[in-house]
Amino acid sequence: MDAIPGVSVIGIDPRALIMAPTRELAIQLAKECLKLCRGFDSNDIKICNLYGGTKRTTQRCEAFGADIIVGTPGRVADLLFPQYIGRTRCDYIVLDEADRMLDDGFEEINRLIIEKIQKMRGPKPISKVLTSATFPVEIQKFATNILRRDYMYAQCGILNAPSASVTQEVVHVDDLNEKYDELDLVLQKYNIGTEGSTAKALIFANTKWKVDYLGCLLSDTLGEACTTMHGDRSQEQREFALTLFATSTSPVLVATNVAARGLDIPAVDLIINFDCSDKEYFHDDYIHRIGRTGRVGRPGxxxxxxxxxxxxxxxxxxxxxxxxxxxxxxxxxxxxxDMAENMVRNLEEFT
Known part of the structure; x- marks a missing residue:
């Protein structure tokens, strides 16, 4: 049978593979790829988005003949692996939010994907790119197992540091009840959800039930001005919540860390860390969370x-x-x- 024009003989065999840790970021990256390819004929470059929460069979059909595949690791592995039965033409592999993609949650499957492609690629080299706003030393060392030994390292601004365009503030609370009271005061201070205000706030909580609970509390005062987003929401619900927030239809979004990395939401004025992440992840999560504001020179x-x-x-x-x-x-x-000094003093006494 003759090959169908524009469709690889293998089936699903992209020239470039871009992967991200969340569905929302994968969708955003695919949209950016479309913008960058606007000058080309639509028949020359085909872009496909692969992520969970949608029909696998539909995405598999869309992936046939795609030149660029953008997706999350699980769905990419699910659809890509059965197709590789010979050589592959994949020239480029990109891991966005690479520190997250190489940690305990994603490391094994990403390594498997890369090794599989390299094996089918044979001796021909593959260009690999890792990007992130945070890149701990241990992840940099691990990257040497994925990149070539003499890889090029490029840094923009200060590594592993918050954006200079973000004003950082802290609020002391004794307990959880006071935290709820302070949340209302902070929203009022920055005119979030008030009549005539266009200000938007993204509120981060650590757990799904806390997101739902905060959403219910704020809905009592803000009504439809508040929406929520976390991993238990369907893909349609998550995309709808992001659209409501991005268009300012709902100026308040309460979310878990699913909204913390990479998302470019226009004109977010305020980030509220209602919950601090666990100590192990606090440093990087803090940088990524507050990085949702103060973007493209706009203060936050x-x-x-x-x-x-x-x-x-x-x-x-x-x-x-x-x-x-x-x-x-x-x-x-x-x-x-004082709190930090007391903590250190108590640890020294304990040890």
Missing amino acids: TAVTFVQENGKHNDKKKTGILIELMKVGNAKIPDWLR
Whole structure:
């Protein structure tokens, strides 16, 4: 049978593979690829988006003959692997948010995808690119297993640091109940959800149930001005929530870290870290979360609640927070310094 024009003999065999940790980021990257390819004939370059939460059979059909595939690792592996039965023409592999893509959650499947493509590629080299706003030393070392030994390293701005265009603030709270009260005050201070205001706020919580709970609380006062987003939402619900927020139809979005990385949402004025991430991930999560504002030269504000008491207090994270605020030339209140010093003193006494 003669080959169909524009469709690889193998079937699904892209020239370039771009992968991201979340569905929303994969969708955004695919849209950016379309913009970059506007000058080409639509028959010359075909772009396909692969991610979970949608029909596998539909995406498989769309992937046939695609020159550029943008997707999440799970769906990419699911659709790509059965197709590779010989050589592949894949010249480029890109991992966006590479530090997340190479951590414990994604490392195995991404390594498997890359090794599979390299094996089918044979001796011909593949250009590989890793990008991220945070790139810890341990991830840089691990990258040497994926990139060639003499890989080129490019850095824009200060590595592993908050954006200089974001004003960082902290709010002291004794317990969870006070945190709820302070949330209302912060939203009022920045005119979020008030009549005639165009300001938008993105609120981060650590768990899905907390996102839902905050969404219910804020809906009582803000009504349809508040929407929510997390991993248990269907793909349609997640995309709809992002659209409502991006278009300012709902100026308040409460989300888990599913909205923390890479998303370019226009004109976000305020980030509220209602919950601080666990200490292990706090540094990088903080940088990525507050990076949703202050984009493309536009100023923004990030407010972080620091809880002193209770089961889920933030004392262990105060030292990291102070260092991040120093880099961003933020004013560090005395109470935060005291909390960090007391934490260190208590640890020394314990050990």
